[in-house]
Amino acid sequence: MTQQDSGAAALPTFDPDSAEEQPAESLAAMIGQIEGEIAELQFPRFTKDDALALGLELVERGKEGNLPIAIDITKGEQVLFHVALEGATPDNEGWVRAKQRTALRYEEPSLLVGLRGRAGGGRIEDNAWFDQSTYAAHGGAFPVYVRDVGAVAVVTVSGLPQVADHRLVVEALREIHRSMRLG
Numbered sequence: 001m002t003q004q005d006s007g008a009a010a011l012p013t014f015d016p017d018s019a020e021e022q023p024a025e026s027l028a029a030m031i032g033q034i035e036g037e038i039a040e041l042q043f044p045r046f047t048k049d050d051a052l053a054l055g056l057e058l059v060e061r062g063k064e065g066n067l068p069i070a071i072d073i074t075k076g077e078q079v080l081f082h083v084a085l086e087g088a089t090p091d092n093e094g095w096v097r098a099k100q101r102t103a104l105r106y107e108e109p110s111l112l113v114g115l116r117g118r119a120g121g122g123r124i125e126d127n128a129w130f131d132q133s134t135y136a137a138h139g140g141a142f143p144v145y146v147r148d149v150g151a152v153a154v155v156t157v158s159g160l161p162q163v164a165d166h167r168l169v170v171e172a173l174r175e176i177h178r179s180m181r182l183g
Contacts, residue, residue: 016114016139017161027118034112034166041173042147044180048080053179054144054155055081057172069159069168072096073144075152088159095158098136103143107151111139111166140165142173 014026043050051073058071068087073080084092099110106113114137117124124130124137139162143151155173157165 031115034109037170041177042145043177044147046144046146046152051080054172054176057175059083061172069157070096072156074100074154092158095136096156099138099141100154100156102135102137103141103154107143110137110141113137138162142169
């Protein structure tokens with residue numbers, strides 16, 4: 001069983017929150033799916049206006065779904081967009097920062113960092129060198145990649161299960177990417 005992600009191939013049913021054993025193929029497929037998202041979501045630019053459009057797209061999606069989320073877009077040390085929707089808690093702020101630090105450090109989506117850790121048979125969090133007070137290898141933070149430049153910012157959502165946080169960010173990035181191609 002798979003869930004469809006609009007405009008993309010089926011996302012595997014691997015659940016990083018499950019303690020149950022899951023097929024290695026499911027994990028590998030999900031890693032491949034996220035690698036495909038990175039390849040797909042290469043932007044021609046990313047300005048402050050683009051950050052605002054992305055943030056507002058996430059707010060609109062959050063309000064439509066009555067989602068209790070915190071949203072953050074940061075470029076280097078500068079916060080470009082930050083909001084907590086109804087139902088988000090102070091804990092979401094900590095998760096935003098920890099997931100964001102992970103995406104910045106590895107220049108990859110935080111969910112991918114966590115999944116790659118599992119590909120070796122464990123979890124990245126099981127390694128003594130992975131500081132869980134600073135980093136979180138949970139879905140919801142996705143670098144904004146500018147073509148031929150690399151990661152220039154990070155967009156983060158917290159408040160839903162980690163795969164849902166990730167999907168929400170990817171859907172919004174796709175919409176902004178699509179509007180740039182059409183505009």
